[in-house]
Amino acid sequence: MDVTSILDDLNTAQRDAVSSSDKNLLVLAGAGSGKTRVLVHRIAWLIQVEHVSPYEILAVTFTNKAAREMRERIDALLPMPPSGMWVGTFHGLAHRLLKTHWREANLPENFQILDSDDQQRVVKRVSAALGLDDSRWPARQSQWFINSQKDEGLRPHHIQQTGDPHTTTLVKIYTAYEEACQRGGMVDFGELLLRAHELWLNHPELLQHYQNRFRHILVDEFQDTNAIQYAWLRLLAGAGKDQCASVTAVGDDDQSIYGWRGARVENIRNFNRDFDGAVTVKLEQNYRSTGNILNAANAVIARNSERLGKNLWTDGADGELISLYAGFNEHDEARFIGDRIQGWIKDGNSHSDAAILYRSNAQSRVLEEALLRASIPYRIYGGQKFYERLEIRNALAYLRLLLNRHDDAAFERVVNVPPRAIGDKTVQALRDAARASGQSLWRTAQKAVAERQLTARAGNAVAGFLTLIDQLDGDSEELPLHEVADHILAQSGLVEYHGKEKGERGQARVDNLKELISACKGFRPQDPEGSALGQFLDEAALDAGERQADDGQSAVQMMTLHSAKGLEFPLVFLAGMEENLFPHRMSIEEPGRLDEERRLAYVGITRAMEKLYLTFAESRQLYGSESFNSVSRFVRDIPSEYLEEVRLSSQVRRPTSYAKSAGTSRFSDSGADTGLSLGQRVQHKIFGEGTVLNFEGSGARARVHVNFDSEGPKILMYESANLQAV
Structure with a gap:
C-alpha cells in the first residue's frame, strides 16, 4: 500500500491529521467528521509509510465495541492483519497488564473481575460486618463513593480526613471493602486502572519496558478520560523532556458530557500544555447532518466559554428547517411525536431510523404510553445487556466457581x-466466620461442614452444594467450553428453576441461558494455551461493565441524551426542551454544570441526519407535581432562520417571534418592549413573587405569563400588571 492509497477519500484536514509528523497531535474532531476513519488511517500510515512496527503501537478507546470495530477496520485497510499491536479499552488493556504481571500487582493468578452487581454485594457484606445499618448506609451510595475515589486515583489512606463523621464512615467502608477484595482475589473496574497505574509506579523496570515498547499511543474519545486514565497515559508516555512516546489524542471538548461519571474536559483542553510541542488539527467538515441542523448546533455551543473552538459545516444541502412544537402538556407533546412518527413510517421509512431523546428517564413513561396507543414498536436503548440479566449472572457465577x-x-x-x-x-x-478467620466462604463452608458447626439440615444443604460444584468441575474437565456451559446449566438446575417463572419471562430466561451456550460455542480465546473458561469469563465481565445496549429489532429508539452519544438517526425528536428540565434545574445552580448541559444539547442536535424536531410542554406533570417552565434557552439560542414553528392545527410557520425586531413572541428572549426577560423574577402587589414564563403580543396589548410562588400560573396584561423586577 502506498501513500496515495492511504490518503485516498480523505479531506484536507483528515489528510493533515493522518500524515502529521508531529510528535504530539490533538485531533479536534467535531460530530460526524470521521474521527474513527482518521484514527484507523493514521495507524495504517504509521505502519505502511513510517514503517513503525505494530508491536510499538498502543490504541485506546472506551468500549469493546469500538475496539473491535477499530481492529476490523485496521485489518481491512492493511495488506495483512498486524500482529503484536495492542488495541483495546482502558479497562481491557489494564486487565491485560495485570494478568501478565499478577505477582508484581500482588494479585492471585486467577483474580476475578467484579461486575457492578457483585461489587455491591461485597460492599453490603462489609458494611454489615462493620455493624452499619443498611438503610442509613446503603450499599449503592458507598459503592459510588469507592468508585469515584478510585477514578481520582485515591486509596483510603489518601483521602483527607476533615473530621466529618459521614466521610470517616465511608472511608472505613472503603478500607474494609479493599481488604475483602484482596482476601478474595477480586478486582472491580475502578481497581483495574488504579492497580495498573500503581504497578508501573511501584515497578519502574516494568514501566521502562512498556515505555520502550509503545512508541506510539493513540487515544480515542479523549474528552471522556478521567483522572486515573489521564495519569496512566501520561506515565506511559513520559512527561516533558522525558517523553518517550508519540501521542495522538482524538476527541471533541464540545461532546464532553460525562462529568458526573468522572470525565474531565480539562484533560483535552490541557493537552497542548501537558504534551510539549503539540499541534492541533480541527476536523470541521460534517458528513452526517444537513446544513440547517449544523448551523443550529453551532449557534447553541457557541455560547459556551473556554472552548477549543471549531465550526461544523457541510458541502451537502441545507435540508429541512428544524421544527419546533409547543405542546399544551406532556401528553399533547407525546401525541404529536407519535403522530409524526406514524407519518414518517407511512412514507416508507424504518422505525429504527427514528429516535426520541430526552434529558431525564422519568420523561419516558408518557412517551411510551403514546407509542403504545399508536401501536408503534419501540425499545428503550440502554436496557439490560445480555451479561447483566439475572439468569446469565447466575450461570456465570457457577462457571466462576469452577475456575476459582x-x-x-x-x-x-x-x-x-x-x-x-x-x-x-x-x-x-x-x-x-470467614471474616473472623480471614478465609474465603468456600474454605469456611468446608470447615463448617467438617466440624459440624451448622445445624444438621443446614450442614447437609451446604455439603450438597460443595459436592455439586466439585462434581460439576470433575465432569467438565475434558469438555469443550460450550459443553461445559451446557452441562453446568442442566446439572445445576438453573434451566428448570428459571423456566418455572410465570408467563413469557420464564421462557425468555430459558432462551437466554441457551444463548449463553451459543456464546461459548462461538468464543475464540486470544491465548490458545490459557484457560478458555477464564478468558470467556473475563470478556463477559468486561462487556457487562460497559452498560451499553445491543442493537435490537426494527423499533423506534428511545433513550436519554447521554445514551445517544456516538449514534445517529435520520429522524430525531428532542423532547422536553424546557428550562429546569433541560437544562436541568440543578445544573443551573452549580458552576460548570450549565456548560455541560449545553454540550449535551449540542450532542443531541448533532444526532439528527435529516430531520430534527424540538418539542416542549407549556405545563408538565413530572416528579409528582405540575410545572410551568419557559422554553429552553438552548432553543432560544437557535437563530430564527433555521426554525419553523408547528401549530396545533398542524400549520407550519417561520417563528418570526424569534427575530429581535418582531416583538410578538410566544418564545421571546427579551420580552420585546416590556423590559422583562424569560426566567426573570418579578413582584406583583397581589400575587407576590413569581417567574416570567412567556410573552404574547406587544405594546399596550402585551401579555405576560408568570408562575407565582403562592398563586401558580397567571396571564397578565403587562400595561396594568405593574410588575416590578426583583
Missing part, C-alpha cells in the same frame, strides 16, 4: 440458587 472456588461473590450469589434450604442465617454465619 474462593470467589466469594460467586459463592454468595448461587449458594442457594436454585433454593436448596440454605437460609440467610446460614449464609450470614458463614460470612461472619
Whole structure:
C-alpha cells in the first residue's frame, strides 16, 4: 500500500491529521467528521509509510465495541492483519497488564473481575460486618463513593480526613471493602486502572519496558478520560523532556458530557500544555447532518466559554428547517411525536431510523404510553445487556466457581440458587466466620461442614452444594467450553428453576441461558494455551461493565441524551426542551454544570441526519407535581432562520417571534418592549413573587405569563400588571 492509497477519500484536514509528523497531535474532531476513519488511517500510515512496527503501537478507546470495530477496520485497510499491536479499552488493556504481571500487582493468578452487581454485594457484606445499618448506609451510595475515589486515583489512606463523621464512615467502608477484595482475589473496574497505574509506579523496570515498547499511543474519545486514565497515559508516555512516546489524542471538548461519571474536559483542553510541542488539527467538515441542523448546533455551543473552538459545516444541502412544537402538556407533546412518527413510517421509512431523546428517564413513561396507543414498536436503548440479566449472572457465577472456588461473590450469589434450604442465617454465619478467620466462604463452608458447626439440615444443604460444584468441575474437565456451559446449566438446575417463572419471562430466561451456550460455542480465546473458561469469563465481565445496549429489532429508539452519544438517526425528536428540565434545574445552580448541559444539547442536535424536531410542554406533570417552565434557552439560542414553528392545527410557520425586531413572541428572549426577560423574577402587589414564563403580543396589548410562588400560573396584561423586577 502506498501513500496515495492511504490518503485516498480523505479531506484536507483528515489528510493533515493522518500524515502529521508531529510528535504530539490533538485531533479536534467535531460530530460526524470521521474521527474513527482518521484514527484507523493514521495507524495504517504509521505502519505502511513510517514503517513503525505494530508491536510499538498502543490504541485506546472506551468500549469493546469500538475496539473491535477499530481492529476490523485496521485489518481491512492493511495488506495483512498486524500482529503484536495492542488495541483495546482502558479497562481491557489494564486487565491485560495485570494478568501478565499478577505477582508484581500482588494479585492471585486467577483474580476475578467484579461486575457492578457483585461489587455491591461485597460492599453490603462489609458494611454489615462493620455493624452499619443498611438503610442509613446503603450499599449503592458507598459503592459510588469507592468508585469515584478510585477514578481520582485515591486509596483510603489518601483521602483527607476533615473530621466529618459521614466521610470517616465511608472511608472505613472503603478500607474494609479493599481488604475483602484482596482476601478474595477480586478486582472491580475502578481497581483495574488504579492497580495498573500503581504497578508501573511501584515497578519502574516494568514501566521502562512498556515505555520502550509503545512508541506510539493513540487515544480515542479523549474528552471522556478521567483522572486515573489521564495519569496512566501520561506515565506511559513520559512527561516533558522525558517523553518517550508519540501521542495522538482524538476527541471533541464540545461532546464532553460525562462529568458526573468522572470525565474531565480539562484533560483535552490541557493537552497542548501537558504534551510539549503539540499541534492541533480541527476536523470541521460534517458528513452526517444537513446544513440547517449544523448551523443550529453551532449557534447553541457557541455560547459556551473556554472552548477549543471549531465550526461544523457541510458541502451537502441545507435540508429541512428544524421544527419546533409547543405542546399544551406532556401528553399533547407525546401525541404529536407519535403522530409524526406514524407519518414518517407511512412514507416508507424504518422505525429504527427514528429516535426520541430526552434529558431525564422519568420523561419516558408518557412517551411510551403514546407509542403504545399508536401501536408503534419501540425499545428503550440502554436496557439490560445480555451479561447483566439475572439468569446469565447466575450461570456465570457457577462457571466462576469452577475456575476459582474462593470467589466469594460467586459463592454468595448461587449458594442457594436454585433454593436448596440454605437460609440467610446460614449464609450470614458463614460470612461472619470467614471474616473472623480471614478465609474465603468456600474454605469456611468446608470447615463448617467438617466440624459440624451448622445445624444438621443446614450442614447437609451446604455439603450438597460443595459436592455439586466439585462434581460439576470433575465432569467438565475434558469438555469443550460450550459443553461445559451446557452441562453446568442442566446439572445445576438453573434451566428448570428459571423456566418455572410465570408467563413469557420464564421462557425468555430459558432462551437466554441457551444463548449463553451459543456464546461459548462461538468464543475464540486470544491465548490458545490459557484457560478458555477464564478468558470467556473475563470478556463477559468486561462487556457487562460497559452498560451499553445491543442493537435490537426494527423499533423506534428511545433513550436519554447521554445514551445517544456516538449514534445517529435520520429522524430525531428532542423532547422536553424546557428550562429546569433541560437544562436541568440543578445544573443551573452549580458552576460548570450549565456548560455541560449545553454540550449535551449540542450532542443531541448533532444526532439528527435529516430531520430534527424540538418539542416542549407549556405545563408538565413530572416528579409528582405540575410545572410551568419557559422554553429552553438552548432553543432560544437557535437563530430564527433555521426554525419553523408547528401549530396545533398542524400549520407550519417561520417563528418570526424569534427575530429581535418582531416583538410578538410566544418564545421571546427579551420580552420585546416590556423590559422583562424569560426566567426573570418579578413582584406583583397581589400575587407576590413569581417567574416570567412567556410573552404574547406587544405594546399596550402585551401579555405576560408568570408562575407565582403562592398563586401558580397567571396571564397578565403587562400595561396594568405593574410588575416590578426583583
